[in-house]
Amino acid sequence: TAPILDGRAIAAEVTTRVAEDVAGLIADGITPGLAVVLVGEDAASLVYVGRKVAETRRVGMRSIEHRLPVETTQAALLDLVADLNADPAVHGILVQLPLPSQIDAAAVLDAIDPAKDVDGFHPVNVGRLSTGGGLIPCTPLGCMMLLERVIDDFRGLNAVVIGKSNIVGKPVALLLLERECTVTVTHILTRGLPEIARRADILVVAAGSPGLVRGDWVKPGAIVIDVGINRVQGDDGKSRLVGDVAADEVAHAAWLTPVPGGVGPMTIACLLSNTARAARAANPSRP
Ligand code: NAD
Numbered sequence: 001t002a003p004i005l006d007g008r009a010i011a012a013e014v015t016t017r018v019a020e021d022v023a024g025l026i027a028d029g030i031t032p033g034l035a036v037v038l039v040g041e042d043a044a045s046l047v048y049v050g051r052k053v054a055e056t057r058r059v060g061m062r063s064i065e066h067r068l069p070v071e072t073t074q075a076a077l078l079d080l081v082a083d084l085n086a087d088p089a090v091h092g093i094l095v096q097l098p099l100p101s102q103i104d105a106a107a108v109l110d111a112i113d114p115a116k117d118v119d120g121f122h123p124v125n126v127g128r129l130s131t132g133g134g135l136i137p138c139t140p141l142g143c144m145m146l147l148e149r150v151i152d153d154f155r156g157l158n159a160v161v162i163g164k165s166n167i168v169g170k171p172v173a174l175l176l177l178e179r180e181c182t183v184t185v186t187h188i189l190t191r192g193l194p195e196i197a198r199r200a201d202i203l204v205v206a207a208g209s210p211g212l213v214r215g216d217w218v219k220p221g222a223i224v225i226d227v228g229i230n231r232v233q234g235d236d237g238k239s240r241l242v243g244d245v246a247a248d249e250v251a252h253a254a255w256l257t258p259v260p261g262g263v264g265p266m267t268i269a270c271l272l273s274n275t276a277r278a279a280r281a282a283n284p285s286r287p
Contacts, residue, residue: 002224002253005146011265014145018272019059025279026060032279033062034092034118034271035084039077039103040070045096052094055268061275064090074103078111085113091282092118092275115281118274121167129174135274140171142266143204143225144179150223150255151202154179158199161185162213162244163206168227172204193217205244215249223255227263 022032034056038049049065056063066080077095084090093116099105109117114124120137128134151157159181163169173185181202186193188207197203197217205213206227218224228244243259250256257263 001247002250002256005150005223005225005255005257005262007142007146007257007262007265010146010149011142011269014266014269014273015055015059018269018276021276021280022060025276025283028283030279030283031060031062031089032091032275033064033089034094034275035064035066035087035090037066037068037077037080037084037093037095039068039072039096040100042098045098049096052268052271055272056275059272059276061272061279062089070100072100072103074107077103077108081108081111085111085116088282090116091279092116092271094119094271116278118271118278120171120274126166126171129171132178135278136175136270137167137171138267138270138274139168139206139227139263140175141270141274142263143168143172143227144175145266145270146225146257146263147202147223154181154202157181157201159183159202159204160197160200161204161206162193162197163187163208163227165206168206169204172206172227176202176204207244209244210242211244211246213245213250215246215252218245218250218253220252221254224250224253224257225263226257226259229259229264 025032036049053063084093093112095108109121112122114122117125117135120135125134159176161169161173164185164187173183177183194217198219200222202223204225208228210230210232226243226245230242231239232242234240241260
């Protein structure tokens with residue numbers, strides 16, 4: 001297989017840096033606080049929220065959890081968001097998606113104070129992503145941090161992004177463009193995707209389709225970031241997680257992020273990093 005771009009190890013380094021930053025903030029009298037709001041009992045969301053809470057505490061930040069019943073109304077959720085916006089002990093607010101169908105997720109995200117929007121999904125932060133500044137969504141930021149480990153100069157590189165979602169594909173494409181890559185964004189209706197992928201020096205795959213990217217889609221020496229997380233049934237009948245890239249076919253890549261252990265751990269590390277950043281920005285007089 002290709003050399004592994006080890007997200008777990010790099011996330012651990014980022015997390016250590018955040019913990020140092022948090023210790024500094026606490027010494028200045030500011031304990032960064034992250035509020036996590038979970039509505040309902042979605043199994044995957046419970047796992048994600050559990051991990052986020054544990055990591056938040058591990059770096060010394062305050063974790064404020066709000067677990068609401070599945071029948072929570074939009075008005076009640078908006079009231080909670082307003083309270084969190086007003087609470088000076090809360091520096092980051094994360095409303096775990098998906099939300100139950102009676103709630104308009106966009107309206108809830110719109111209600112979060114952009115300065116506390118550590119997921120980077122508020123329209124103000126989405127806009128700032130294209131002009132610079134603002135809080136950057138965690139998974140795309142994690143992808144960039146991984147790439148920065150192995151690329152000194154992004155300028156002029158051909159970057160191909162597979163997937164155009166608001167949470168991964170589009171923001172990662174903007175971040176690559178900001179670094180002066182030549183960016184091609186593709187999706188399920190793109191024609192001739194294998195040929196386009198083969199032009200990539202940097203290939204970011206966020207399609208949610210197991211094994212989509214085959215060996216002959218990848219140019220020798222390309223750097224491949226596999227964002228996909230897919231649960232599949234193995235030959236032994238047990239379920240396991242795989243990415244969107246047929247990892248055993250891309251030994252000729254310069255680097256490949258594994259699944260699990262690639263982008264996933266970086267996402268949480270970036271959430272912590274965004275929260276520390278929001279706490280610092282909320283207290284500009286402090287060093
Ligand atoms: P999404 O379903 O919102 O978007 C998928 C995108 O991929 C769409 O734009 C679609 O057009 C495109 N696509 C789907 N099948 C395709 C195909 N066969 N060929 C070309 N394009 C195709 O998904 P998302 O939320 O962006 O997530 C994508 C994947 O990344 C999922 O597997 C998800 O679980 C994973 N993910 C991982 C993390 C992480 O922390 N590692 C975070 C978010 C999402």
